Amino acid sequence: MKYDVNQLTLEEKIALLTGINEWQTSSANGKLPQIFVSDGPNGLQMFDENGVRKSATAMPALSLLAQTWDKELAYLDGETIANDAAEKGADILLAPGVNIKRTPLNGRNFEYFSEDPYLSGVLAREFIKGVQSRGIGTSLKHFCGNNREKGRRVQSSEIDERALNEIYYRPFEIALEAKPWTVMCAYNPVNGVYASENKKLLKGVLRDKFGFDGLIVSDWASVQSSYKALKATIDLIMPYNEDTLPNVKAALEKGYITMEEIDACVTNVLKLIEKVQNANKQINYTKKERHENAVKIAKAGITLLKNEENILPLKDGGNYLVVGDLSKKPIGGLGSAYVQTDYEQKTVTELLQEKLPNAQVGYDKGACACADWAGANRVKLEYAKRCYVEAYGKDAVVVFVSGDTEGESFDRSHIKLKREYEELIENLLKYNKNLIIVVNSASAIDMSDWIDDVKAVVYEGFSGEGTNEALSSILVGETNPSGKLAESFPYDLDDTFTGDYAGDGFVEWYNDSIFVGYRYYERAGIDVLFPFGYGLSYSKFAYSNLKIEQTDKTDFTVSYDITNTSDVDGAEVSQVYVKDVFSMVVRPEQELKGFEKTFLKAGETKTVSVKLDFRSFAYYSTALDRWHAENGVFEIRIGASSQDIRLVGKVNIELEDDEQQSQAFVYYNN
C-alpha cells in the first residue's frame, strides 16, 4: 500500500509530524495505520494503558553485550528483543544507542557499547540487523554528542570537526550500514545549536554525507522549536506536544517554513508507515528460548578481571560463603532502558549449591558493614559480627558489590564502589583473605583501594535476567569466561581526561578531541588498572604465524594463528590495532580496526583472518575535508588486549601522488 501526501489536509499533515501520545503516531483522522514505538536497548520496555511496565525478557545491557566482542551475539540480542516487540505489538524499537563513553561518570554508559567507535559501530550494526530481520524497525540513537547526562538538555557539546568524524559520528556511520529505519537525535546542542535543529548535523552529515534516507525522530521532548526541527529534517517530533500544530501553522503563515519542507517530512513518515505495513513480523524464539539467549549473552560478556592462585573456578567439596543481596537480585540501570522481567532468578547461593553438590555454600546478607556501623548501631554491629564469623575460615568468600547508581538523566558522582561495599571488603579481609569480588555495575570502577588485597574480581556488569545463571556457571568453571572490557578502567577518576569537570552549564569543551579512552591514556602515558580489551580466561592462548596479504592499494587480509595451550576449552577475543608510524598529523598510538572471537578446544589451533581497508589507515583531514591515508609504514598489531600486543607486522601504503598532500621537504645541516 502506498500513501500519498496529497490525501492529507494541512492539519492532518502536521498531526502526523508528532505523536498522539508518548508512543504512537497519528492516524490522520483514520486515513492511516499508526506506528507504535517502544524502548529500548536492553530489552523491551513497554507500558500498558495504566502506565505500568509490561514484562519482557531482560537482556544484558548493551555495555555487557559489548564485552562479548561477538558479532553473532549482537545479532542474537537484537533478534531476541525484536521477538518481544513483535509479540507485544511494537513496530519500532528505540535502540541501539552508540554514544561514546567519554567519561565513566556518564549515567547512561550501560546503554552504550564502548569508548571505541569501531567496536560500538560494528556491534550496533549487527544488533540492528538482528532486530530488523524480525520485521521490527530500529532507532539508532542519540545523534550525537550526548556523552553525559548532566546538563544534557541545555549544555552544548563543543566538539572539533576531526573528533566528530573519527570518534562521535563514526559509530553511527558504521551502524548505518545496516540501514536502521529511523535515527534519533540527541537532547544536547552540538557546537551551539540543538541537535534537533542542527541542519548541518542532520541534513548535512546524516542524510547527505552518510546517505541516510529514513526517518529522523526527535529524542523525547528534545525539540525547542518545532518548525526549526522540521527544517533541520527531523520528521517526527516525539512525544505529543500541543504546541506543535499552532507553531508549525504560524511558521508556515510567516514563511519561516515552506509547504515543500513540511511535505518532505510527512513523506518520510508515510514511507515509514509503509515499511511497517510491509514488514513481516516474526517470532522465532519461545519465551524460554529468549531467556536462554539472555543467559548465553551474559555468559559470553561477564568478564574475569583477576584470578590469583586460580581461586576460580570454585571446586566441589569446598566450603564457601556468598555475601550480599545482589547475589539474589542483581541490579540494572534506571530510566528508559529499564526492563521489567517476570523471570524469577534462583539466587547465586542456590545455583552454586546445585552445581557443587559436595560443597558447603552459605549465605550472609553482609550489608551489615555499612557506612555508620562504627556509630554504635547495635543491630548493624551484630550483623557485621555474624558476617565476619561466617567468613572466617571459609575456602573462599564471594562478595557482591556495586558502584554509584547508574541511570538516565543523572550521572554517577564518583567511580568507586558504594562506601558500604568498600568497608565491607576492608573488614572482611581481616577475617578471610580469599575474597572473590563480583561487581554488579556497568561502568568503569576505581578498585585501587582493595584490588591488590583480594584474590579474584569478576565484573558481571548489568547482565539481565540471566545474570545469576551465567555468573554461577562461570564461578564453577562450567562456562569459561571470555568477556573482555569494552572500556578502560582507570585507577582513579582524576586519571581520566575529564575528571569531575562536567561543563559550565552552557558548554562543555571536548578538549580531548580524538583522544578518548585508550587513545587518551596511551598518549598521556597514564597507566590504567585494566586496559581496553582486557579480560581473563581459564584457558591460555598463544598467538603465532602472522601473515599479511595485500589485496588492493589499501586492502589487506591479516591472518594469524591462535592456539589454546591449556587443557580447558575456551574462547579468545583477538584484536587488531593499526599504528601510523610516521605521520604529518597527530594520531593516536594505535586504533582498533578489527576483532574476532574464536572458540578453541583444549590444544586446538585456528587461523583467524581479519580484513583491513582504507579506513583502517585513514584519519579525518579537516584541511582536505575528507578521510585521508598518508603514504608510509603502518604497524599491524595483534593483541589479546590493547596493552597486550602479541604479534606485530608492517605494511606500506603507497597511494598515487594525486591522492597525497605535498609534504614539507626540510634540509638539516647537522
Ligand code: BGC
Ligand atoms: C531517551 C531515549 C528514549 C526516549 C523514549 C528519552 O528520554 O533519551 O533514549 O528512547 O526517552 O523513552
